[in-house]
Amino acid sequence: MGKEILKELVAVAGAENVTDEEFELIAYSRDWSYDGPLKPDIVITPGSTEEVSAIMKIANRTGTPVCVRGGGTTTTGMCLPREGGIVLDLNRMDRIEEIDEDAMAVTMQAGITVYRMIAFIEQRGWKIPLKPKFGSGVSIAGWASFNGVGAGGSVYGRVTDMLLGLEAVLPTGEIVKTGSVSFQGAKPFCRYQGTGPDLTGLFLNTFGTMGVITGVTLRVYRKPEAEGFIGYGFQTAEDAQEGIRILTEANISYGINLYDDEMCKIAGLPAAAPWVVHMFAEGWKEEVDFRVRKGRELLEKAGIGEEMPKAIPFWYGVEGMSSRLTPPMRTACIGGFHPLGITAAVFHAYNRVGEKYGLRRGMVWWVINNYANIFPIYVYNEEEERDVMVRAAHDLRAEWSDLGCTPDFPGPNPDITDRIVPAYLAFYTRVKKALDPNHIMHRGMSPRVSY
Numbered sequence: 001m002g003k004e005i006l007k008e009l010v011a012v013a014g015a016e017n018v019t020d021e022e023f024e025l026i027a028y029s030r031d032w033s034y035d036g037p038l039k040p041d042i043v044i045t046p047g048s049t050e051e052v053s054a055i056m057k058i059a060n061r062t063g064t065p066v067c068v069r070g071g072g073t074t075t076t077g078m079c080l081p082r083e084g085g086i087v088l089d090l091n092r093m094d095r096i097e098e099i100d101e102d103a104m105a106v107t108m109q110a111g112i113t114v115y116r117m118i119a120f121i122e123q124r125g126w127k128i129p130l131k132p133k134f135g136s137g138v139s140i141a142g143w144a145s146f147n148g149v150g151a152g153g154s155v156y157g158r159v160t161d162m163l164l165g166l167e168a169v170l171p172t173g174e175i176v177k178t179g180s181v182s183f184q185g186a187k188p189f190c191r192y193q194g195t196g197p198d199l200t201g202l203f204l205n206t207f208g209t210m211g212v213i214t215g216v217t218l219r220v221y222r223k224p225e226a227e228g229f230i231g232y233g234f235q236t237a238e239d240a241q242e243g244i245r246i247l248t249e250a251n252i253s254y255g256i257n258l259y260d261d262e263m264c265k266i267a268g269l270p271a272a273a274p275w276v277v278h279m280f281a282e283g284w285k286e287e288v289d290f291r292v293r294k295g296r297e298l299l300e301k302a303g304i305g306e307e308m309p310k311a312i313p314f315w316y317g318v319e320g321m322s323s324r325l326t327p328p329m330r331t332a333c334i335g336g337f338h339p340l341g342i343t344a345a346v347f348h349a350y351n352r353v354g355e356k357y358g359l360r361r362g363m364v365w366w367v368i369n370n371y372a373n374i375f376p377i378y379v380y381n382e383e384e385e386r387d388v389m390v391r392a393a394h395d396l397r398a399e400w401s402d403l404g405c406t407p408d409f410p411g412p413n414p415d416i417t418d419r420i421v422p423a424y425l426a427f428y429t430r431v432k433k434a435l436d437p438n439h440i441m442h443r444g445m446s447p448r449v450s451y
């Protein structure tokens with residue numbers, strides 16, 4: 001990349017926030033996937049939306065690839081620069097702009113970590129609907145862009161469902177705001193209103209391919225009086241599926257999640273059953289007591305599962321498992337979504353692929369409204385088994401797609417572009433070209449579009 005561009009970028013963000021030092025570029029060359037290393041040519045940490053806009057104008061004019069990065073914790077290879085160019089690191093933009101208690105909304109800059117934001121609103125007696133369980137570096141924009149999940153999904157869905165609007169910089173440098181603030185004088189109190197189609201979705205689940213999110217507004221709720229949970233062990237995947245169906249249809253849970261005994265073995269957790277399901281409840285004390293009692297009653301009546309009073313109430317397994325591995329052993333996560341009726345088949349496919357390639361593994365899984373997010377992990381030796389891991393991931397995605405699942409990310413994975421209905425891919429391509437005429441954002445990512 002030319003020194004001229006570097007000079008222009010330094011003029012925008014200041015020399016201390018622009019680097020092409022090799023040791024810094026290496027630090028940006030990986031995430032938590034089996035992908036990479038993929039180094040950028042330059043890393044910039046802008047301090048404001050205006051700076052992001054100026055950077056995008058330079059990149060667009062010069063045809064320089066741009067890849068946006070928050071905490072870099074994705075398990076997918078999606079924040080890696082596949083064709084060099086600029087990595088735009090938004091971590092310096094970490095201010096809470098406003099908590100508007102009347103509108104029940106918090107507005108913040110893109111780079112603030114999710115946990116810092118949660119601590120800030122909790123001090124004031126508020127909460128966000130979902131409780132995620134991930135690394136401390138996860139940024140609010142990374143989580144939104146990924147359309148992340150957390151406990152609470154049974155009622156509240158995903159991040160998309162608690163978003164009231166975004167501020168974003170388009171690949172050509174224009175700054176736009178979505179949600180009610182797109183109407184002059186309105187506060188950020190709702191996402192859908194009379195200003196036309198809701199364009200927030202252009203930046204969700206698109207992983208930085210359509211623009212740079214620079215600001216996020218989320219709905220907040222008062223913290224509940226009480227929380228409760230029950231844990232049940234199931235001997236077969238079919239019984240677990242049935243227990244989950246019963247709890248979901250009863251509409252009594254705040255969240256439902258599951259892990260398997262394989263995950264427990266690796267993470268050092270106690271597990272007395274092959275499949276462990278948790279149901280969470282929240283609300284007023286009497287309400288929580290009722291929901292927990294009802295869940296127990298329904299499962300007892302169905303005669304499946306056994307209560308596990310000592311079950312651990314969350315998906316601690318993922319973290320525990322990662323921290324117990326010594327390099328070169330690593331974990332790779334292959335995620336997806338599916339309707340609840342094929343839960344057991346999805347679990348069998350994950351076990352089949354793990355056995356075929358001789359990979360240790362662990363399943364973490366949770367309910368989102370009427371469907372599920374699968375978040376299983378395979379353990380592999382990074383020095384010797386990367387190819388094995390790539391093949392296993394390919395097989396698992398193919399099996400799941402045949403069952404009717406959707407993938408949890410497009411990433412660089414060509415299997416996914418091949419499966420998108422052609423008319424939808426053509427529609428997506430037209431929108432992408434309109435927003436990003438010089439194809440600077442996340443080149444080489446799926447869905448693959450030809451310019």
Ligand SMILES: Cc1cc2nc3c(=O)[nH]c(=O)nc-3n(C[C@H](O)[C@H](O)[C@H](O)COP(=O)(O)OP(=O)(O)OC[C@H]3O[C@@H](n4cnc5c(N)ncnc54)[C@H](O)[C@@H]3O)c2cc1C
Pocket residue numbers: 031032067068069070071072073074075078079090110131132133134135137138139140141142143144145146147148149150206207208209211212213214318319322
């Ligand atoms: C142990 C572990 C547990 C996890 N648990 C959860 C969980 O409970 N819930 C969950 O949802 N996820 C979970 N994840 C996945 C991961 O943490 C999330 O995907 C997270 O939201 C990524 O945020 P980030 O800031 O690290 O984004 P990054 O990894 O930096 O980026 C992720 C994607 O978003 C894009 N992006 C980042 N910032 C912007 C921006 N400002 N504008 C446009 N695009 C942008 C990037 O280009 C990339 O495509 C877990 C991961 C691990 C390793």
